[in-house]
Amino acid sequence: MSDPSDAFRAITAEDMTMPPGWSVSSGQTFLYTKEEQTLVQQARTFAQREIAPTAAAAHRRVKELKVTWEGRERRDRLRALAMAYLKTLAEAGMTGALFPEAYGGNGRGVVAECLVDEELAAAGHPADTIRSVSLTLGTVSILRYGTEAQKKRHIPPRLRGDELAALAITEPQIGSDTSRMETRATLRGDRWVINGQKRFITGGGLADHLTLFAITDGAVHPHKGMSTFIVPMDHPGVTIRRQIDEALMGDLIDNVWIELADVDVPRENLLGPLNGGYQVLMDELDTERVTYCMAALGSARRCLEVAAEYSTKRVQFKRPIATFEGVSFKLAEMYAALDAARQVTYRTAKMIEAGVPAQRESAVTKLVVAENVWKIVDHAMQVLGGIGYTSDFPVQQIFRNARLMRIGAGSDEIMKFLIARELLKEVGSRR
Numbered sequence: 001m002s003d004p005s006d007a008f009r010a011i012t013a014e015d016m017t018m019p020p021g022w023s024v025s026s027g028q029t030f031l032y033t034k035e036e037q038t039l040v041q042q043a044r045t046f047a048q049r050e051i052a053p054t055a056a057a058a059h060r061r062v063k064e065l066k067v068t069w070e071g072r073e074r075r076d077r078l079r080a081l082a083m084a085y086l087k088t089l090a091e092a093g094m095t096g097a098l099f100p101e102a103y104g105g106n107g108r109g110v111v112a113e114c115l116v117d118e119e120l121a122a123a124g125h126p127a128d129t130i131r132s133v134s135l136t137l138g139t140v141s142i143l144r145y146g147t148e149a150q151k152k153r154h155i156p157p158r159l160r161g162d163e164l165a166a167l168a169i170t171e172p173q174i175g176s177d178t179s180r181m182e183t184r185a186t187l188r189g190d191r192w193v194i195n196g197q198k199r200f201i202t203g204g205g206l207a208d209h210l211t212l213f214a215i216t217d218g219a220v221h222p223h224k225g226m227s228t229f230i231v232p233m234d235h236p237g238v239t240i241r242r243q244i245d246e247a248l249m250g251d252l253i254d255n256v257w258i259e260l261a262d263v264d265v266p267r268e269n270l271l272g273p274l275n276g277g278y279q280v281l282m283d284e285l286d287t288e289r290v291t292y293c294m295a296a297l298g299s300a301r302r303c304l305e306v307a308a309e310y311s312t313k314r315v316q317f318k319r320p321i322a323t324f325e326g327v328s329f330k331l332a333e334m335y336a337a338l339d340a341a342r343q344v345t346y347r348t349a350k351m352i353e354a355g356v357p358a359q360r361e362s363a364v365t366k367l368v369v370a371e372n373v374w375k376i377v378d379h380a381m382q383v384l385g386g387i388g389y390t391s392d393f394p395v396q397q398i399f400r401n402a403r404l405m406r407i408g409a410g411s412d413e414i415m416k417f418l419i420a421r422e423l424l425k426e427v428g429s430r431r
């Protein structure tokens with residue numbers, strides 16, 4: 001006999017029984033090679049068994065650490081939490097796809113990285129952004145442009161979770177227009193002296209090193225006078241001006257505004273060719289955009305899964321809400337948006353892996369995924385109604401975090417600008 005109090009019971013997150021990943025179609029299986037399918041299964045099993053069950057507690061722990069501790073102690077504790085997460089992934093072989101075995105990776109490539117990213121993001125651990133910032137944004141440029149000594153020094157400890165890195169492009173005065181960068185690096189003797197400010201740096205406060213962009217020749221166009229540097233965060237002259245994560249709409253373990261005052265690093269901390277930083281930046285952004293897209297799709301997928309299951313359990317007007325076309329069509333749109341976005345991401349990841357120039361395709365991918373992810377999370381919240389607006393279900397948190405996708409790593413408008421520029425170049429060349 002059913003409990004009479006059930007008549008008054010609301011559906012809670014504990015009623016959700018379908019594991020992450022059930023919504024993935026055989027179409028995806030068709031898209032991926034056998035090896036890729038095996039990897040997806042391994043990553044999904046690992047993420048569901050080892051990560052998803054700990055994610056909610058880890059979010060609570062991050063909040064608690066942020067209100068209890070300040071300064072160095074706060075930083076050390078948050079850093080330890082992020083590193084513990086990375087070590088768990090490293091032990092399971094989930095950190096090294098972008099890097100060859102010689103530097104501690106497994107060399108599976110960009111597509112493999114994206115497949116793992118989707119599964120890890122779907123599990124929802126708060127340190128997952130730090131993982132992607134440290135291992136992708138802060139480190140791929142070292143693999144592509146670093147000297148042998150730089151690769152050996154920096155890549156293996158990051159893949160093991162013993163060190164963290166962050167990427168520093170944005171400044172208080174410049175965001176989309178990187179060509180107006182004001183941070184300067186000047187060669188004095190055998191040392192580069194760096195002065196400037198970097199704002200919105202995710203993981204910067206926890207990092208051992210920044211991969212930092214600065215102007216090295218102010219007399220030419222910035223695209224020909226920008227260079228990249230590896231900057232230790234504990235170097236004299238590097239200070240944190242503001243802990244921005246406390247003011248963000250979404251949840252990030254760490255995001256900071258950094259000041260650099262006469263930071264003198266050895267000459268060998270230059271990464272890649274002198275004045276060749278713009279190309280380093282463009283290459284980094286292509287990879288960053290596809291991996292970010294796949295991670296965002298993982299979180300969006302979780303929203304679809306929760307919304308679909310909730311809609312079969314929530315009863316209104318004496319029927320599960322899934323039986324109303326106004327609800328089920330939203331689920332269909334979410335599924336279509338997810339499926340299409342994943343395919344375009346997979347295509348671009350393949351291009352980048354093959355070394356084919358993919359600036360336009362990366363921009364298309366970032367634009368399409370950002371729009372589709374936003375649609376998916378918005379629909380998910382609508383399907384859950386009022387309870388979706390609370391933190392009882394993961395949808396509210398994913399919704400807040402997803403909004404960044406349309407701004408970070410190049411805004412929607414900048415993606416449109418890049419696509420249009422390439423398109424119009426072709427039109428011009430045919431005249």
Ligand SMILES: Cc1cc2nc3c(=O)[nH]c(=O)nc-3n(C[C@H](O)[C@H](O)[C@H](O)COP(=O)(O)OP(=O)(O)OC[C@H]3O[C@@H](n4cnc5c(N)ncnc54)[C@H](O)[C@@H]3O)c2cc1C
Pocket residue numbers: 133166167168169170174175176177199200201202203248252255404407408409410411412413414417
């Ligand atoms: C949470 C968070 C994390 C971040 N993490 C990092 C990080 O780790 N490292 C890092 O370096 N940066 C980071 N950023 C910075 C991020 O990449 C920038 O915010 C982004 O590039 C946009 O720059 P902006 O904020 O200065 O906006 P702006 O460039 O000032 O743009 C403002 C508005 O104007 C529009 N706009 C600008 N130029 C044009 C144009 N030509 N045509 C049409 N519209 C235009 C933009 O699309 C936008 O809508 C982060 C930002 C946030 C919020």
